[in-house]
Amino acid sequence: MAESEEEDVLVQRVVKDINNAFKRNPNIDEIGLILCPEARYNRSPIVLVENKLGVESWCVKFLLPYVHNKLLLYRQRKQWLDREALVDITCTLLLLNSDFTTAWNVRKELLQCGALNPERDLYLGKLALTKFPKSPETWIHRRWVLQQVLQECSPPSSDRKEQRDSGLRDAAERTRLSERLHRVLHDEMKVCADAASRYPSNYNAWSHRIWVLQNMAQGNLKVLHDELSSMREWVSMHVSDHSGFHYRQFLLKALVRELSQSMHHHHAPWPSLGSSSPRSPSPDPQPGHPHHQANGEATAAAPCPSPATPEDQSLVPAMPQLFHQEMELCTDLIQSFPGHETLWCHRRHVFYLWHHWRRDHDHHDGQGCGSESPQLNHTDAGLSSYPHTASPRGVGIDRVESRNGQAQEGQNAMEVDGVGVPDPRNTKRLKRGPPDPCPPALPSEHSFIARVLEGCRSPEQGCFALAYRKWLDSVIGQ
Structure with missing residues (x-):
């Protein structure tokens, strides 16, 4: 006793x-x-x-x-x-x-x-995960606490109209709640990254990270793009972590979905792979048009979209570049770390996602405006904005761009119907930028496989390359 x-x-x-x-x-x-x-x-x-x-x-x-x-x-x-x-x-x-x-x-x-306090409880879970990084009960409890934080930062929909009408929630309060959510989101990303580094292929940590983005950063292109950029170094150092690459695939899907919805929302045509600048978007939707989130639900409280800004338009041609960069990353990792099945599975997923996006793109082009006319890059777009680029006398753009002024006759011809063109001698000549990245395609993938097999010294690498070629022929090549 x-x-x-x-x-x-x-x-x-x-x-x-x-x-x-x-x-x-x-x-x-x-x-x-x-x-x-x-x-x-x-x-x-x-x-x-x-x-x-x-x-x-x-x-x-x-x-x-x-x-x-x-x-x-x-x-x-x-x-x-x-x-x-x-x-x-x-x-x-x-x-x-x-x-x-x-x-x-x-x-x-x-x-x-x-x-x-919710933040204090999240802090305890963070410490517990330093010793038990895969603890499922800890991750489940964190999601419950985060839901409480979200409810505190966003009042019920029944109260929103009253608060909006009465003006009870001022700008300072909204700023405070926004900063709180941003801080909690940032801390969650750090907790997930730390748990993933402590235990390889930590499925619970990566699944929680996906849940956080789906519930706390839904439709936020900046957060998704920042996550994809920050994950580049991580996957380069963990080439066998299937769960980490699965999270990267989720980011790619989410970016493709949000970019596609953004383009449809502004009624802009799908981008051409050879175009480095989008065509002029159609007028914006009518006010009050519901904003569709990534899960397909419409939120009536979403603000009415503003006219497309240059920053918004820069999202359009980012799609082919996004896939090109991801395929380049796969190529570098496969060549630097031969014999890792995770890298080949990721390449297969990226190409499959690209294939479906390209198919939908072509289908959309077939229903919308035709793509028979040659596409212009950003250097040609400024010239094509002037009508009558070719005169009845056969004066072409090259004569308009002559430096020594010998194309005075061409200038007069360009002023048909009272439409004038600025004096080319007083206008800087636009330089063409670097060529657009080559998009993924079946021939390029077969060439990559051939190069891998030609210099292959690892039997596992050869097996993965042959399996990838078989998958291309049976799934994509049909």
């Missing part, structure tokens, strides 16, 4: 030491166990060095059963604990066993009654 009381006193001191460590340093970013079979010194088993918190392993066999039984007695209504004690006990328990669902449920109740 006396020994049991001594253990209870010891465990209570350890729980108190853990909570005092968080009070002394609120910036703790990692927890871990310190291998120590027995207590060698008469000191606390909680070690805090800079931003790292360690627990000596000898005390876990006393600490974990104690906090576990305490929480179960509370859930069975056999023992009463105040809110502060519940916060401390669940914190200690989850740092030692993050898959204890009852502890997370207790923290949900504490959060709902206002005894716990």
Whole structure:
């Protein structure tokens, strides 16, 4: 009996030491166990060095059963604990066993009654993931907390009209909520990246990252593009991580979907692969036109789209360039790291996505304006804006661009019907930019496979290349 009381006193001191460590340093970013079979010194088993918190392993066999039984007695209504004690006990328990669902449920109740801050609860989950990066219960609980944050930052739709009419929510409040969401989103991306680096092919972490983008950054092209750019270095260092490449494929799909919806929303034709600037878009939709999100749902509260800006128009020709850059990345990684099936699977997915986008593009062109006329790049677009580029006397654009002024007759001819052309001697000649990137195609893919097989020294690389060629012939080449 006396020994049991001594253990209870010891465990209570350890729980108190853990909570005092968080009070002394609120910036703790990692927890871990310190291998120590027995207590060698008469000191606390909680070690805090800079931003790292360690627990000596000898005390876990006393600490974990104690906090576990305490929480179960509370859930069975056999023992009463105040809110502060519940916060401390669940914190200690989850740092030692993050898959204890009852502890997370207790923290949900504490959060709902206002005894716990959502950001503080997310912080505990972040620390638990440094020791248990695949913990499914931790990821599930994080999604629940994030949903609470979203509800706090966006009031119910029934209240929005009243708030809009009465003006209760001012600009400062909206800015504060927007900054809060941005901060939470940024922290979630860091948590997911850290968990993915701690455990290879961490499916739970990557799935959570997808969920965050779908629910907190839906339709945000900038966030999607930034994620794709930041992931480039990561996948180059983890060439066998299937889950990481699956996340990159999700980003590509989301970008293609959002770019396509953006072009349809502005009634702009699909871009030509040989064109580096889009054609002039049609007039914008009528005010009040619902904005369609990535999941196909229409949100009536979305603002009416403004006229297409140069930044919006720059999205149109980005589609072929997006696929070209991704195929270039696949080529570099396959050649630099031979024998990795993940890279070939990713290349197959990218080409399949490109194939379907191109097919839809051609179908849309067939229903819209024809593509028989040759496409112009950005240097020709300025010249084509003037009517009568060829006069009845046969004066062409090359004569208009003559430097020495010997084409005066051509100038007069260009002024037919009262339409004048600026003096070419007073106008700078536009230089043609670099050629557009070559889009993926079956011949180029077969050439790539032939080059790989020709210099192949890895039997696995040869098998993957042959399997890719067979897939191209059976799926794409039909």
